[in-house]
Amino acid sequence: MKLNGLKEEWDELPQKGIFPEDIKLRMWDVVASATINKRRNIYRSVMAACAVLLISLAGFQFYFGFQSVKTAGVVTQTYPQDIRLIRLSDGTRVWVNENTQIEYPEKFADNERIIKLKGEAFFEVARDTTRPFIISSGNIKTTVLGTSFDVKAYGNIAEVNVRTGKVKVESSQNAVFLERGYAAIFVPKENIVQKRKALVIDPEWKNSLIDVDGLSLEAVIEKLKTNHGFTFKYASEDLKKLQVKGTLDTRQGVPELLQTIAFALEITIKPVGNDTYVVSR
Structure with missing residues (x-):
């Protein structure tokens, strides 16, 4: 070529x-x-x-800003086949599904944490009893202190599924309180939310990304081995302690995953046959 x-x-x-x-x-x-x-x-x-370097390099957060009178904010837009994990200023982690837009401030206010969502995202909210975490998503508003849950908001389709903790979901007409294993479904004709048993509390698309931020190279490799069969050898023991930052995309094969790690850490990972790889500087 x-x-x-x-x-x-x-x-x-x-x-x-x-x-x-x-x-x-x-x-x-x-x-x-x-x-x-x-x-x-x-x-x-x-x-x-x-x-996928965006989610593998340490210390980078790429965004375009929107300005308001009081605070600067961030808008993240995803596209087809584009799933991301972002970390908010309070420590909250958000897995953002494809074709989704999420808006949030660079730094949250002292009394509340507010974001806007169009599309689907899974939240692991850092607990803070002094600042409720509020998600405005179309026809519903979701309020929590610290928990994990999935929010969908596509036009008149709105749904919240709770994995851990407790969540309050409101429409303009009513509110429901959810705990683990329950969902709130928006009913457009009545403009209300209904509480139901959740069919899925950990969406499959979220598992496309694994958070390896702060883990050693050895720990990351062991994590990958749980779902992939391969052998990994180190040219020197100190390589095991290298710290990996960011997120890995598991939709790649093992060679691509290892190449991502090698690129981010500026090391060399070479195949030596029979699903065996050697890492060196």
């Missing part, structure tokens, strides 16, 4: 302006280098790794 053709393929990846220019240039340099050296199999795995 010619370099121009590869550049066109790279540009088609779902970056959608979420990468800073310096990171995009670094990723493209790696892809171009692999291609110039005629490593067709390698550059495809590098492209896969770079495509």
